[in-house]
Amino acid sequence: MPALLLGTPGVAFAAESGAPPVLDVATLSPVHPVPNYNGVANNAYVTSTSTGPGGWFTGNDVTLNLSATDDDAVNLFRVTVAGSTVEVPAVRNGNRGTATHVISGDRNGSVSYVAVDAAGNASASRSITVRIDTKPPVAAWPGIPNGKVAHSALPAAINPTRTDPTPGAGGAAVRDMWIDGVWTYPLPLDLATLSVGEHTWAVNIGDSAGNAAKYTLTFEITTSVADLRALVQRYVTAGKVSVPNGDRLLALLAEAESGDAEAALVKFGALAAKVTPAGYMRDSLVKDAAYLVEELQGVDHPDVVTGIAVSAGKGMERYPFRAPGEAVRNNRPKFKILLFGNRPGAFRHEHIPLTMAMIQDLGRENSFDVDVYDYLSPEVSVAGNPFESAERLSQYDALVGVSSVGNDVFVTNRPSTTTPGATVDEQAALQTYIRNGGGFVAIHGATDSMHNWDWYKNLVGGEFDNHGSNAGGIQNTCGGCVIGELVTEDDTHPATRHFAKKMTVMDELYNWRGFLPREKVHVLQTLTESTYVNGIGNSAGRIEGADHPISWCTNYDGGRSFTQALLHNWQNTADPIFQKNILEGIKWAAGQSSGNCSTHLEMRGLVAAGVADGSVDAGLAATLNGAIDASYNAYLIKDYVKAMEQAKVVRREVKANLPGPDNTPIRERAKELAEWMKVLADDAVVLRFQSEPVPATHRAGDDAVFAAPAEGQNVAYQWQVKAPGAADWADVPGQTSFAIAVTATPELAGSEYRVRASDPTGAIVSRSAVLRVN
Structure with missing residues (x-):
């Protein structure tokens, strides 16, 4: 009996040793089948399997999957969410216990959890961040109260506000914009470009979790004499209407307010049609004047039903993680290239792994071999340092810098990987390689490198200065991506001949300094800054101005160099049009195709x-x-x-x-x-007159208008007059637009008028026109 009593407590004591459960790291579900790439931390790729970008879940319920082991049995789990703790019974399977707990509602915070065994012993606490955002951002137009807005309202005053409901992912970027159903770049809207009456303004706004909604405002533009006055003053300030012509227009508006309004507005519209540039400026003045005349005449203009409609939008996509694989080897390779990224410590662009993997695909599809040299992919990288010598580099027909950022990418005294105690001069090896006819391809951040080495900056053709930023809902792996227009300037090169003349692109748009591309390379593509500078919710950084190259090529120092400064946005890497761009750029740099890159x-x-x-x-x-x-x-x-x-x-x-x-x-x-x-x-715009002044006969007191609109690059005008009997021409002060208006008087009979138009390429003078006065 004593032996039996001793044995039983012995078994119980072993089962309840007091040791706490061993708690596993919890997971969250539902799980997206493709991991989302969220960048790099601690020299390792960071991915997530959440349903949205950036580790966010976009469904209302997220399941916390719990598990632990114990020497006896796991009894339950304690889960604490937002300060509230619940006990979740464990499903026992031997000494292992599992449980699930559903977390509902939008949140962005830490959830802690512990495991407790049958004896009440609790494990150490663990925590996991749970991010749930189910609500799209919200747009509103406080600058257009009740859906009505004056025609002269300034763009900044009527921009839609964008907010993401807390505790959401944040960011509320305008991803698309439509005016009257026509897609347009998301820029502040100048109401003067529209007519009086009913219009729609729609924006597709997205947040950082990938939620989006489309808000469509139906609104009415109203007008008045005060609006016309504000518009005239704006055009005069902008230099589109000369000061004297503006004064004439403003005088007629003053007459409309104090005298015969209908007659004054009719004269205003007639004069505006002659002295205002063709397009929306002329239309805004002429049509508004006609609208006001109709109101004076009792014409009944239809009422506009205003309001905001909300529908589904399209948000950012998840960046599907994909790393480069084993070296590409073909049976009969046409040529061989090396892909390399940056060195540890420099900024790591998120597009690098996918771009490398994409180029490997191109290698397999087009029969060229591809090696990789990248510290985040050591298992598939070449052994040692390929930049140790020009001899090692000579096996490659082209080197591809995939956002190879940093001033230490190539150094003159790096330790050798083959000869202990020795150093190698990577810069000399690269120079010798290029001078021996090698090719170089610079992708995006490769231009943000070697800022202290002029030879390299000349090789890649441009030196990165800065870039803009966005509102956060454009792309979670491209905080500087904005939407702009890409123009193909030279479509004869194999890398660009498949592009449309103009296309919309969303990417990080680099600005340059010091080594400006236009001065030394063969520009292939440029950006139209007016399509994104001052865009809604974004900054463009220090911009280039009228000329903004973004892709180019050059024959340099015995070798060949091709640069594509776009492709931070992984969606462009995945786009066949840019894949062909990079493929043909590589082939040209490798000497496998011909292309005009002369300078x-x-x-x-x-x-x-x-x-x-x-x-x-x-x-x-x-x-x-x-x-x-x-x-x-x-x-x-x-x-x-x-x-x-x-x-x-x-x-x-x-x-x-x-x-x-x-x-x-x-x-x-x-x-x-x-x-x-x-x-x-x-393709050039040549300075020339679209029409020239013609002689005119007027009665004394009438307005005589002479016009000579020209096309060119930022054309400037100066009107000149030759008085009756005078031998020389004299500038007319203040008359610096395409048209001049003068009051016909007997003293001016026989005067001649002409205009000098100029742009950076030169100057031209119109024919003269005689003023005859009855």
């Missing part, structure tokens, strides 16, 4: 080389350099016709004076330079 700088270098080896004499060099410089200077101000003419001089002189196979390179480049300038000239 004026390259031509100067070829002439200098010819002088050095005796193939170009001093006289010919002077002729060539003079034409090259003239073409270059015209090219910089976008006088492409003159740039083409001078490039043709270069081509003609080279062809006539440098025959023979030894001079083939300079002949080919001279031909390409002329062809490039012709591509630009064929």
Whole structure:
């Protein structure tokens, strides 16, 4: 009996040892089948399987999956959510216990949990962040109360407000905008571009969790004499209407308020039609005046039913995580490239793994081999350091810097991976590789590198300065992405010939400094800054102005370089149009295809080389350099016709004076330079008059209007007059728009008027028109 009594307590004591359960890390569900890429932390990729981007769940219920083990049995789990604790019974399976607990409602906070065994022993507490956001952002138009707004209201005053209900993901970006059903860039709306009456303004706004809604406002634009006055003053301030012409228009509005309103408004509309630029400015004044005249005449304008409708929107997509795989090897490879990213410590662009994997796909599909050198993919990277020597690099036909950010990407004294105690000069190895005919492809952040090394900045063709930012709901892995217009300037290169002339792109749009692309490379694509500068909810950073290159190529220092500064946004990496862009850029850089990447700088270098080896004499060099410089200077101000003419001089002189196979390179480049300038000239806006002044006969006291609108680049005007019997022309003070209005008087009979129009490419003078007075 004593032995039996001793045995039983012994068993019970072992089962209830007092040891707490071992608590596993909880998981959340539902689980998305494709992990979302959320960046890098602690030199490792960060992914999530939430239903939305950035670790957010977009369904109302999220299940907390709990598990633990114990030497006896797990009895329950205590879960604390927002300060409230519940006990969840465990499902026992031997010494293991599991449970689930549903967490409902929008939240962004920590949930703690512990496991408790049958004896009451509790495990150490763990916690997990639970992010649930089921509500899309909200848009409102407080600047358009009751759906009615004055025609002269300023754009900033009527922008839609955007808020994301707390405790949501935040961010409320305008992803799309439509005016009267037509998609437009999400810019502040200038009501003057619309007519008086009924309109719709719709915005698709998204938050950082991927929720979105479309808000459509139906509103009415109203007008008055005060609106017309404000619009005239705005156009005068903008320099679109001259001060004297503006004064005439304002005088008629004053007359409308104090005298015969209908007659004054009719005169106002007639004068505005003659002295206001064609387009929305003219329409806003002429049509508003006609609308007010109709009201005075008793015309009944229909009432507008205003209000806001809400419908489903389209939010940001999840970034599907994909890392580069094993090196690509083909049976009969056409060429071989190396992909490399940045070094540890530098900013890590989120697009890098997917871009590398995409280029590997291109390698398999197009029979070229692909190696990877990237510290976050050591298991698939080449052994050692491929930049240790030019000999190692020589196996590659092109090197591809995939956002290879940082000033320490290439250094002159990095420890050797093959010779202990020795150092290698990576910069020298890269230079030798390029000078031996190697190719280089710079993708996005590769231009944000080696800021202290001029040779590299010339190789990639531009030096990153900054970029803009957005409201947060554009792309969770691209905080600087904005929506803008991409223009293909040269569609003859294989990397760009498949692009439309203009297309909408959402990406991080780089601005440049110091080494400006236009000055030294062959620009392929540019950005239209007016489509995103001052956009709703975003900042553009320090912008470039009238000329904003974003993609280019160049023959540099014996090698070839292709740069695409877009592609931070993974959606562009996944787009076939950009995949072909990168494929053809790689093929050209690898010497596998031909493409015109000539520059004026390259031509100067070829002439200098010819002088050095005796193939170009001093006289010919002077002729060539003079034409090259003239073409270059015209090219910089976008006088492409003159740039083409001078490039043709270069081509003609080279062809006539440098025959023979030894001079083939300079002949080919001279031909390409002329062809490039012709591509630009064929598309150029040439300074010219659209119409010119015509003689006019008026009665004394009437307004005489002469007009000569011109097209060009930011055209400036100056009217001139030659008085009867005068020999010389004199500038008319203040008359600096395309039209001039003068009061016909007997003293002015026989006066002649003409205008001088100018832009950066030069100046032209219209024919003169005589004023006759009855």
